[in-house]
Amino acid sequence: MASSTTSSMGRLRLAQHLRASAQPTAVRSSCIATRTFASSSRLRKDGDEPQGHLPGHPSSVFLTSLNDSFFDSVRPKTLSGNKNAKGGIPTYRLMDGVGRLLPGVTDETVNITEAEGVKMYRTMLLLPQIDVILYNAQRQGRISFMMTSYGEEGAVIGSAAGLDGKDEVFAQYRESGVLLWRDFSIDHFMSQVFGAEDDLCGGRQMPIHFGSTQHHFHTISSPLATQIPQAAGAGYALKRTKGRENNVVICYFGEGAASEGDFHAGMNLASTTKSPVIFFVRNNGYAISTPAAEQFRGDGIASRGPGYGMLTIRVDGNDALAVRSAVQAAKAKALSEQRPVLIEAMTYRVGHHSTSDDSSAYRSKQAVESWKQMDNPLHRMRNFLTDRGWWHDELEEQTKVQHRKTVIEAMGRAEKKKRPQLSSLFEGTYRGEMPGNLKEQRAELAELLEKYGSLPGWSKEMAKHANAGKDMEQYRIKK
Ligand SMILES: Cc1ncc(C[n+]2csc(CCOP(=O)(O)OP(=O)(O)O)c2C)c(N)n1
Numbered sequence: 382m383a384s385s386t387t388s389s390m391g392r393l394r395l396a397q398h399l400r401a402s403a404q405p406t407a408v409r410s411s412c413i414a415t416r417t418f419a420s421s422s423r424l425r426k427d428g429d430e431p432q433g434h435l436p437g438h439p440s441s442v443f444l445t446s447l448n449d450s451f452f453d454s455v456r457p458k459t460l461s462g463n464k465n466a467k468g469g470i471p472t473y474r475l476m477d478g479v480g481r482l483l484p485g486v487t488d489e490t491v492n493i494t495e496a497e498g499v500k501m502y503r504t505m506l507l508l509p510q511i512d513v514i515l516y517n518a519q520r521q522g523r524i525s526f527m528m529t530s531y532g533e534e535g536a537v538i539g540s541a542a543g544l545d546g547k548d549e550v551f552a553q554y555r556e557s558g559v560l561l562w563r564d565f566s567i568d569h570f571m572s573q574v575f576g577a578e579d580d581l582c583g584g585r586q587m588p589i590h591f592g593s594t595q596h597h598f599h600t601i602s603s604p605l606a607t608q609i610p611q612a613a614g615a616g617y618a619l620k621r622t623k624g625r626e627n628n629v630v631i632c633y634f635g636e637g638a639a640s641e642g643d644f645h646a647g648m649n650l651a652s653t654t655k656s657p658v659i660f661f662v663r664n665n666g667y668a669i670s671t672p673a674a675e676q677f678r679g680d681g682i683a684s685r686g687p688g689y690g691m692l693t694i695r696v697d698g699n700d701a702l703a704v705r706s707a708v709q710a711a712k713a714k715a716l717s718e719q720r721p722v723l724i725e726a727m728t729y730r731v732g733h734h735s736t737s738d739d740s741s742a743y744r745s746k747q748a749v750e751s752w753k754q755m756d757n758p759l760h761r762m763r764n765f766l767t768d769r770g771w772w773h774d775e776l777e778e779q780t781k782v783q784h785r786k787t788v789i790e791a792m793g794r795a796e797k798k799k800r801p802q803l804s805s806l807f808e809g810t811y812r813g814e815m816p817g818n819l820k821e822q823r824a825e826l827a828e829l830l831e832k833y834g835s836l837p838g839w840s841k842e843m844a845k846h847a848n849a850g851k852d853m854e855q856y857r858i859k860k
Contacts, residue, residue: 453679454468454469454679454680454684455470455684455687457470457471459471469680470680470681470683470684470693470695470725471695472695472696472697472727473694473695473696473697473703473706473707474696474697474700474703475490475491475700475702475703475706476700476702476703476761476765478755478756478761479760479761479764480760480761480762480763480764480765480768481764481765481768482765488769490706491702491706492706493702493705495769495771497542498762498765498766498769498771499766499771499772500542500562501538501539501542501562501701501705501762502759502762502763502766502772503780504538504541504558504561504562505534505535505538505558505701505758505759505762506759506777506780506781506784507558507561507784507788508530508531508534508537508538508557508558508561509530509531509534509759510781510784510785510788511557511570511788512527512529512530512531512732514785514788514789514792515527515574515588515792516529516732516736518792519588519736520736523575523796524574524575524588525587525588526587526588526589526735526736526737527574527588527589527735527736528554528555528589528734528735528736529555529732529733530555530556530557530558530732531730531731531732532665532699532728532729532730532731532732532752532753532758533555533663533665533698533728533729533730533731533758534558534701534758534759535698535699535700535701535704535728535758535759535761535762536663536698536699536701536704536726536728536758537555537556537557537558537559537663538558538559538562538701539698539700539701539702539703539704539705539708540559540631540633540661540704540705540708540724540726541558541559541562541563542562542701542705542708543704543705543706543707543708543709543711543712544629544631544708544712545627545628546563546596546597547597547628548597548628548629548630548631548712549597549599549612549615549619549628549629549630549631550596550597550598550599550630550631550633551599551608551609551611551612551615551630551631551632551633552591552598552599552601552608552633553601553605553608553633553634553635553638553663554589554590554601554603555633555635555663556633556663557570557589557591559598559633560591560593560596560598563596563597563598565591565593565596565598567787567788567791568791568794568795569581569593570591570791571791571792571794571795571796572795572798573586573588573589573590573591574588574589574795575588575792575795575796575798576588576800576801577795577798577799577800577801578798578799578800578801578802578847579798580801581593581594582600583801583805583806583808583809584800584801584805585806586600586601587603589601590602590603599611599615605634605635605637605638605641605643606634606638606639606641606642606643606644606647607643608632608633608634609632609634609638609641609643609644609646609647609648609660610643610646610647610650611647612630612631612632612647612651612658612660613632613646613647613648613650613651613654613656613658613721614650615630615658616629616630616651616654616656616657616658616721617650617651617654617656619656619657620655620656620657620719626716627716628657629657629658629659629712629715629716630656630657630658630659631658631659631661631708632647632658632659632660632661633661633662633663634660634661634662634663635662635663635664635665635668636662636663636664636665636666636668636673636676636677636681636682636725637667637668637669637671637676638668639662639677639682639685640668640676640677647660648660648685648689648691648721648723649689651691651721652689652690652691652720652721655719655720655721656719656720656721657712657715657716657719657720657721658715658721658722659708659711659712659715659721659722659724660691660721660722660723660724661708661724661726662682662723662724662725662726663698663726663728664681664682664698664725664726664727664728665698665728665729665730666728666729666730667730667734667740667744669734669738670734670738670740670742670743672743672744681695681725681727682723682725683695683723683725685723686723689721689723691720691721691722691723692711692714692718692720692721692722692723693722693723693724693725694707694710694711694722694723694724694725695724695725695727696724696725696726696727697726697727697756698726698727698728698758699727699728699729699756699757699758699761700756700758700761701758701761701762702762702765704726707724708724711724728758729752731749731752731753763777799845799846799847800845800846800847801846801847802846802847802848802850802852803826803830803843803846803848803850803852803853804823804852804853804856806826807819807820807822807823820856823853823856824856824857824858826853826856827853827854827855827856827857827858828857828858830843830850830853830854831854831857834850
């Protein structure tokens, strides 16, 4: 029995030897290494063996303890040895809750001029003025819909300030501050919201669903996460376009949108194509009425970045200066390393989700009030500027009064403007010949206008359009 076992072992070894000698050298040596490891593995402790031989992951350390082998979190390298690290992904910030620089942070670290700091704060102050006026306008039935930026002024303006005006923006809907930072005129803003004749999107979009080619701001889509794969594609296009080597794409979305399939598709696409895209997630605590704690079990959205092999940073979204620095650094890395970067900005949605929402149904008014006080992005920026002698109470008052006047006057002008002529509804989507189905729909509308156009409701609506709907007459089907 013993001798037959020995001889069969001998045959096995001979067969292994013959197989190994028939293989290329690299494979042969890996077989030998595997046998050596197998024979001495009893003497080793978990983790001793640094080199595995797993297809696709040769550097994975081997463990034999099941308990140690499961994991549900990732830790940045910088945390090893940091005694304060109690777990969780760390957050980058420069200012404390009232706008003083943190120990170790100097003006050189912040690296901002008076002009830029003041422009940031002025733009941050413009957002709540627009918000309050348009929110009320919606309540009065003057516009159909509105979404505010309350509480997220630091994340939006800080990120805009970290970019160049030609970096491509793919926004969700709560980032109109990026356009304002890029000097999008308040008249264009209002024309969009009121669907006026001179709206850059031809009056076809819901209010605050902006788009502006000149400002490199791609038109917003309501279905969540639509912009994420688009941004990945645009990033790939940028890296292949001569003359755009210094530009990146920034893609904004909420933590709620990160639960969409398109989030995963877009992240993986940007990562595998090594495209210079900054994925900027505003984690504001809610997706309408669903709190973040009920949306996912991982450590925020930042924990997903390493899963896509993506450089990732979590930043205090209410510290506009930290957000600006994080975006600047992310842009530099995205360009020099040709890879996407994920930024998770931790903030709080102070306003209702939209004019179709009443947040008191799912959170207490006291909680909102306390978040408004705590780490308020406007207060922190104001204190930072005031400490340097760049801002004072009088300027604050003047700016608020001026912003209010500018917004109200622009709203008045937009409200008086005609809507686009009706036939333009069918134009602009296709460059060449209009498809037959659109022509049919246009003819059908022309017929309906012929039939009902003189009724009071119809004629009142038509009077709001340029040409009062007369441009549609040419599309009636000739009988
Ligand atoms: C595909 C899709 N599903 C659902 C909605 C309805 N919806 C609009 S906004 C929103 C919440 C989004 O939350 P988040 O992404 O966190 O952004 P926030 O509004 O908080 O800024 C939902 C569910 C939608 N627009 N599109």
